[in-house]
Amino acid sequence: MQKYDLVVIGGGPAGMAAALQAKEDGVKKILILERAATLGGILEQCIHAGFGLHYFGEELTGPEYAHRFIEQVEQTDIEVKVDTMVLEIRTGNIVIATNAVDGMLEIHATAIILAMGCRERPRGALDIPGSRASGIMTAGTAQKYVNIDGYMPGKKIVILGSGDIGLIMARRMTLEGAKVEMVCELMPFSGGLQRNIVQCLEDMGIPLKLSCTVIQTHGIERLEGVTIANVDENRRPIPGTEQYVECDTLLLSVGLIPENELTRMAGIIIDPVTNGAVVDENRQTSRPGIFACGNVLQVHDLVDYVTQESQIAGAGAAAYIKNKPKGRNRYVSVKGQSGVRYVVPQNINENTDKDVKLYFRVADVYRNARILVESDGKVLYNKKKPKLAPGEMEYVVVKADDIHALQKKELVVRLEVQK
């Protein structure tokens, strides 16, 4: 069995930032396990610009953003195994993995960072009736075909779901000469970033149909068309609004699911709303020594935030490796209420020595709403925001002193919406 201080599962932006932070904080033996052939994760196929505005203060493409971190990793003694799939995390922080070089790997790690990212919701989960024709795929799969393999997966496109990958692909396919007929969004608002709606749809002249969905696919071999319909406030199709749209491709951009198979197998507690692990402010999960960050923890809209979150996890893991803490921690629990769907982290050590950023998402589009952080009726934070949307992650900072002073070990993040 091999021994490492830290094993990072996943070599995308999250895994690399976490490993680099841990290295900077003095962790000696670090190993990154990456299932793809290269480091970089999904950024490698995101050749559009828009990355790094927050973190680097400049606009980079996905590969450029990734390569800044790949170069840093290469300059350290962090070990990397690519083309390596982790199969299981066994009790006692033992990582079982397989690849073509080592065969089977059995690695003992003092600490583990989970950074496996997320996947797209597939067609099956949507329950769209119709045929099994080819030409129905997720936007990310299409992105790989176009940007990595260099093939067009279709000519006449309908996109269901206005998630960011769908919006990006609307523009990408248009630039490659395909006709993108429309983007249909079930909700009355888009789940994508405002800047993507403007740059990828409005600038390209692609209609965004809100409160509209695909109710049937047509075609026996290759997709020939879809039937779309408007939906009511309960997201049910409104009879009489059906419309046939001819197309050979249906791209799905209907949500991302954190890839927590390993996490579940390891018996780690999962938050039913984020579908990621429940963590504390250091991003430590319910299993001591196992940390999580990036899209496997919660789906982010900006990689810049992934990097920041992963640095927290890397620092947390480094501190854990250094101190080997024993005994139970006492936590302040954090909850989202009225309009706040979830908050990460879900727990804060009551004696935390630093201020804590609470990341959250809202349930609907709100204008001029107040964000409140309260505990036992006492308001710790109160700020008005002109606009809040489910597609944009928000955060508030709670001071360490305020956390120490709490009477009741509970924090609530909620919205006050003006009628």
Next chain:
Amino acid sequence: MQYDVAVIGAGVCGAMITREMSKLDLKVVLLEKYNDVAMGTSKANSAIVHAGFDATPGSLKAQLNVQGASLMAYYCNKLHVPYKNIGSLVVAYNWDDMKTLDELFERGFANGVPNMEIISQERLRAMEPYISEEAVGALWAPTAGIVSPYELTIACTENAVLNGARVKRNSGVFDIEFKDDLFFLSTASGVVKAKYVINCAGVFADQIAKMIGDTSFRIIPRKGEYYLLDKTEKKMVNHVLFHCPSKMGKGILVTPTVHGNVLMGPTAIDLDFDSKLDLDTTIEGLNIVKEDVKTVIPTLSTRNCITSFAGLRAHIDTQEADFLIAPSKANGHFINVAGIESPGLTAAPAIARYVANIFKEIAPQYQRKEVFRTDRPAPVRVNEMSDEERKALVAKDKRYGRIICRCEGITEGEIVDAIKAPCGARDVDGVKRRTRAGMGRCQGGFCGSKVVEILARELGEEMNKITKFGNGSKILYNRTK
């Protein structure tokens, strides 16, 4: 090319029968319309091995069902096909239902179904903890089970090929001429000559029979829609669960699959004769499945659905609606194997033997081969191996260490095996059925493009020539700018 026997249709019956024919000293060809075997009813059904209490005593269905159920374990073992003898329960909800269970028991007894029992509510609950509180008892049939129908078809085909059978895919038969004791079959890939023809064309069996002037039956495509749930739901169901049959038919069943998912369905909608390609799922159909399943396991959640699909049963329009397995009255060298709906999958091994006996009567000149291989090489299944076995395998061939399908843990080595197998995969769905790559919860989101790449490499094609399931089901168009 001239053959002794041409089998039309590579479903489970066609494959099983071809395998039987390959025991004889003759030339047999299996003609299939699609790019792969198991493309019709055999890939989209309930995947159940029925115990045999449904069919009317004395019918061919009853006889071949019970025989088939008892043969299934042997075949699946020899051919390395996933099969589990988990038993079935017909669930009763009231006094009337309990009487129906008695009738089913009697019928099963008459059909020769062994070891059935009518069990109490308590025992039922112990066997199925999530069953509806309304359930009052059940008919327990321990000989029932579950099987992977497409893998059974693929395995039989491979075995037949190893024994000298020829398989011609993309060879749909569109015309048959009979002259000088020889059938001339016009297919999409040229004319095939054969002395005998066995018609296993499933929902199209009537159209094939008509080509030799046999119009004695028609096949009604009866659509059934299904949901397949994630492996997370595995704990919810332990046995094949049927509703007590009512005037509405057998209703929806819920069952584990051999791969650890949960399958629920089917509906039963008769389509027009000209709708034999209609495999669309419908809102109405899927809603029926969703609603109906609640009466059996109220807490089963379709939210964890990974896919839905529809299949067509070949329902025959004759009065008794029994299997039609006999030489045609229009031509004694042409054997119909028609109307093979439920329990056709279960009966398939027995149907093949039954057809072999008919063939022996009409063509006694053919002798058994001296050597017949009864098995096929066991496919490598990396995720069923111990750590040590895996290590040894990867040391021999690195491709077994490269995971392509993350959800199901399928390696490049297994995918290459599936392509290189006798009658191997030629398209993405073919790889999926043989290896399970793309069968998991992301439904090929990540591995789909890699499978296309591997297929292209192994078949020596451009990536944009690779299809989802042959013909026009193309995946990629031109190169990007």
